[in-house]
Amino acid sequence: MSATSQVEVNRGGRAQRTSLIYVEDVHKYYDLGETKVHALRGISVEMQRGEFVAIMGASGSGKSTFMNLLGCLDKPSSGRYLLDGTDITRFNKRELAAIRNRKLGFVFQGFNLLSRTTALENVELPTLYARMPREERTLRARQALQMVGLGDRVDHFPSQLSGGQQQRVAIARALVNQPSILLADEPTGNLDSRTSVEIMEIFQKLNDEGLTILLVTHEHDIAQFAKRTIVFRDGRIRRDELVTNRPRAAEVLQAMPTLED
């Protein structure tokens, strides 16, 4: 059964309450004074726990706008969005920030690390909002860095790390508060092809362990590492399919030439 028909079947009251993500007829307008951009034009989609979804589509098709809504960084102009059963469309800024911090982890194309701060301190940052003893913060940050294979780089500054390593620090930072969903917008956009597959290896491992992942990418090869692909065009969903014969990033890496770190 295709993902699309599954969504059709699931569109009932019970599914709304059990879906991790339930989006119904969402529109997004950006108001630029004179003009209005209609960035999302009636999006309806559901995602369950444990999914690994790649959002694809040309530049300007609405991928980032959609991710920002799912990530509670912004709100839809109309329509409904239930995150883990909670309708967030009526939340104010403070409530949105709270739900982000509790449930969501973000990774961006540009890493966004603090340059004068070590890998460990970068990863510790999001824990500052949680009430937690200092030793517990450090322990969690170390564990998150170990999960992304950087247990031996905790005291390095971003400038002392490769692009791929910096992105792994950013992934560790996104994981440190143990989110339910990892949202990654073009996380491999600044990385070479081998390093990109290394990032996908980490994502597949995290997803195997139960983490729900939403990945925006315009690279078809990268999207194939996900379990499901959703293609946007002009603010609408054009395709929604399960990936067949999904490659394992760890195996793909073995067939790729290695680069010196």
Ligand SMILES: Nc1ncnc2c1ncn2[C@@H]1O[C@H](COP(=O)(O)OP(=O)(O)O)[C@@H](O)[C@H]1O
């Ligand atoms: N903050 C914004 N203000 C006004 N228009 C925006 C803003 N963000 C995105 N847009 C417009 O919305 C549309 C979708 O953009 P975006 O979601 O960034 O697409 P993608 O990530 O697929 O490249 C584009 O036409 C873009 O110009």
Ligand SMILES: [Mg+2]
């Ligand atoms: Mg974008």
